[in-house]
Amino acid sequence: KQEVTQIPAALSVPEGENLVLNCSFTDSAIYNLQWFRQDPGKGLTSLLLIQSSQREQTSGRLNASLDKSSGRSTLYIAASQPGDSATYLCAVRPDTSYDKVIFGPGTSLSVIP
Amino acid sequence: DAGVIQSPRHEVTEMGQEVTLRCKPISGHDYLFWYRQTMMRGLELLIYFNNNVPIDDSGMPEDRFSAKMPNASFSTLKIQPSEPRDSAVYFCASSFGGLTVGYTFGSGTRLTVV
Numbered sequence: 001k002q003e004v005t006q007i008p009a010a011l012s013v014p015e016g017e018n019l020v021l022n023c024s025f026t027d028s029a030i031y032n033l034q035w036f037r038q039d040p041g042k043g044l045t046s047l048l049l050i051q052s053s054q055r056e057q058t059s060g061r062l063n064a065s066l067d068k069s070s071g072r073s074t075l076y077i078a079a080s081q082p083g084d085s086a087t088y089l090c091a092v093r094p095d096t097s098y099d100k101v102i103f104g105p106g107t108s109l110s111v112i113p
Numbered sequence: 114d115a116g117v118i119q120s121p122r123h124e125v126t127e128m129g130q131e132v133t134l135r136c137k138p139i140s141g142h143d144y145l146f147w148y149r150q151t152m153m154r155g156l157e158l159l160i161y162f163n164n165n166v167p168i169d170d171s172g173m174p175e176d177r178f179s180a181k182m183p184n185a186s187f188s189t190l191k192i193q194p195s196e197p198r199d200s201a202v203y204f205c206a207s208s209f210g211g212l213t214v215g216y217t218f219g220s221g222t223r224l225t226v227v
Binding site for chain 1: 146
């Protein structure tokens with residue numbers, strides 16, 4: 001059974017720092033992995049989608065990498081800003097049940113001005 | 114496109130009352146998902162549809178929960194009777210086909226059962 005974990009559960013950094021959020025999954029048989037952002041009281045906003053054949057995706061200050069063999073993905077945020085404060089969730093779409101994604105619990109990020 | 118639209122945004126109801134949540138997926142998307150989010154359990158998939166047909170409802174917690182998708186542009190999640198432990202944020206998401214496309218989420222309905 002696929003399980004997705006995210007460590008740390010919470011992270012606080014000063015503005016301007018580069019940071020890395022981690023996502024781990026137990027079964028490497030995935031089709032894709034998606035990173036979401038959720039602001040308090042809001043829905044989920046898709047940030048980046050990485051197909052299993054890809055190693056990374058970039059959007060602005062965000063870079064997501066995928067290492068299927070080790071069951072890991074990282075979300076790199078460059079030059080963090082207070083507006084980046086939110087909860088970041090990763091979601092894995094397994095190969096075996098490709099209609100459903102499995103979400104991690106999220107990392108709550110606070111960027112201190 | 115206006116994205117996935119959910120209504121109402123907030124719902125406060127008394128225990129025992131029927132609650133109906135609504136969702137309009139993105140036009141052309143053939144998959145629709147209902148999720149529930151709580152602090153304790155995170156995001157849980159309740160049920161999903163493909164081409165308006167329910168495919169997997171194993172996440173529906175009890176018989177009090179039911180979902181329908183009468184056409185490609187509308188779905189409902191009903192709770193009858195509601196209980197305080199149903200209080201959560203309910204999200205609807207849609208996607209196209211497509212293993213190559215990610216999900217798009219609605220803004221959610223915050224349900225409070227008192």
